[in-house]
Amino acid sequence: MGTFIIEGGHQLHGEITPQGAKNEALQILCAVLLTSEEVTISNIPDIVDVNKLISLLEDLGVKTQKKAKGTYSFKADNLNLDYLQSAQFKEDGRGLRGSIMLVGPLLARFGKGYIPKPGGDKIGRRRLDTHFEGFIKLGATFRYNKEEHFYGVEAEKLTGTYMLLDEASVTGTANIVMAAVLAEGKTTIYNAACEPYLQQLCKMLNRMGAKINGIGSNLLEIEGVDSLGGTEHRMLPDMIEIGSWIGLAAMTRSHLTIKNVHWDDLGQIPTVFKKLGIQLERQGDDIVIPEHKDGYEIQNYIDGSILTIADAPWPGLTPDLLSIILVMATQAKGEVLIHQKMFESRLFFVDKLIDMGAKIILCDPHRATVIGHDFKSTLKATTMVSPDIRAGVSLLIAALSAKGTSTIHNIEQIDRGYENIDTRLRAIGAKITRLQ
Numbered sequence: 001m002g003t004f005i006i007e008g009g010h011q012l013h014g015e016i017t018p019q020g021a022k023n024e025a026l027q028i029l030c031a032v033l034l035t036s037e038e039v040t041i042s043n044i045p046d047i048v049d050v051n052k053l054i055s056l057l058e059d060l061g062v063k064t065q066k067k068a069k070g071t072y073s074f075k076a077d078n079l080n081l082d083y084l085q086s087a088q089f090k091e092d093g094r095g096l097r098g099s100i101m102l103v104g105p106l107l108a109r110f111g112k113g114y115i116p117k118p119g120g121d122k123i124g125r126r127r128l129d130t131h132f133e134g135f136i137k138l139g140a141t142f143r144y145n146k147e148e149h150f151y152g153v154e155a156e157k158l159t160g161t162y163m164l165l166d167e168a169s170v171t172g173t174a175n176i177v178m179a180a181v182l183a184e185g186k187t188t189i190y191n192a193a194c195e196p197y198l199q200q201l202c203k204m205l206n207r208m209g210a211k212i213n214g215i216g217s218n219l220l221e222i223e224g225v226d227s228l229g230g231t232e233h234r235m236l237p238d239m240i241e242i243g244s245w246i247g248l249a250a251m252t253r254s255h256l257t258i259k260n261v262h263w264d265d266l267g268q269i270p271t272v273f274k275k276l277g278i279q280l281e282r283q284g285d286d287i288v289i290p291e292h293k294d295g296y297e298i299q300n301y302i303d304g305s306i307l308t309i310a311d312a313p314w315p316g317l318t319p320d321l322l323s324i325i326l327v328m329a330t331q332a333k334g335e336v337l338i339h340q341k342m343f344e345s346r347l348f349f350v351d352k353l354i355d356m357g358a359k360i361i362l363c364d365p366h367r368a369t370v371i372g373h374d375f376k377s378t379l380k381a382t383t384m385v386s387p388d389i390r391a392g393v394s395l396l397i398a399a400l401s402a403k404g405t406s407t408i409h410n411i412e413q414i415d416r417g418y419e420n421i422d423t424r425l426r427a428i429g430a431k432i433t434r435l436q
């Protein structure tokens, strides 16, 4: 179990460039299975989850070639589909959440797709019904081995149809889209997820020859084609990382510039931080956060009632930023209710923040009220264990703002989604050491 030792209380300064987006990468990498031609992808983050997915693709027979840092080419022209039934796949396939998106492309191109119950954060129930209901609607037969937690779909051919998803699942929509692009006829997906990463996937698929309309909306229309060809694709910057750096700048009262953020793809994120009193300047495509010498004040609603920050499917606020927003609120002036609607086990990490001196009431598993200190009292250093990726980073931000030396164990959770986080933090002045 890896550990970070953090000496908190130092102001940071300088520029930080966000990595390529983790959750986009997981979709895009699975899409290389849809063609026998070469697909070249750049801005791939060097993080544990993405590297695990690349090695799964390699084990499946995809030829990969590293062209430069973050740029790889992939060629899925001669796959070993027997690997999907192997003990190794049953083990490795559960190593991350994103592996579930291997199923759609495999089903579409080879008529069968299998996956063990995928991993990812332990943040509550993470059902897969939307994925499999979509495949079944396209004509697949479904089986599930309860003992092994092993899912499978098979189809002689897929046929386009209308479907109304029971929820706007991000990976579910990506999976169904990747199956539908090679189905016969027209598929209509209503209540589709439409976040920028999904838009990126659809745009890439169209460059490969797919016919997807309605990109960016929750109504996708897909005219099936016989085959897809190669393409090139560049990943967006990671919006959750961008939000993490905003939270870090605020809590450490640092002047930071976040480079090349693709501002127009950030949706509500800048507005939500502004509601929490954070000054964000747009300079070209950079976000500049000035030093918040006098702290930051949470806005109330127009009628004076307490602000709620809640997650919702895009274009609502992503749930992946709520832990970061929560930790930031602990030093704000004012109060806020954080409402994590999607996941029921994502707020339990607040116990650690309470130990550090934060004023938080966990109302129930989904809601926490935070009463900010307005920097009149700093958090106290402590020892903690990272429970999941975003709580881990939130605890790291808390530690960097706290007085004294903190220890965070289980940093593998953080490495799942943040590339060389300690090296990049040291470059802006953080005192952080990694122990293996």
Ligand SMILES: CC(=O)N[C@H]1[C@@H](OP(=O)(O)OP(=O)(O)OC[C@H]2O[C@@H](n3ccc(=O)[nH]c3=O)[C@H](O)[C@@H]2O)O[C@H](CO)[C@@H](O)[C@@H]1O
Binding pocket: 023, 026, 097, 098, 125, 126, 127, 167, 168, 169, 170, 171, 172, 313, 318, 319, 320, 341, 342, 343
């Ligand atoms: C690898 C990857 O891309 N992971 C992301 C993806 O996970 P993932 O695709 O697994 O998440 P889903 O979009 O399927 O759903 C997330 C959770 O929200 C619930 N839900 C979803 C839609 C809805 O309209 N109502 C609702 O309550 C689901 O029941 C589930 O518990 O999307 C999540 C939601 O943005 C993010 O937290 C994850 O980081």
Ligand SMILES: C=C(OP(=O)(O)O)C(=O)O
Binding pocket: 022, 023, 049, 096, 097, 098, 119, 120, 121, 320, 389, 390, 417
């Ligand atoms: C929950 C997350 O990831 P995953 O879906 O891979 O567990 C996340 O990125 O915050």
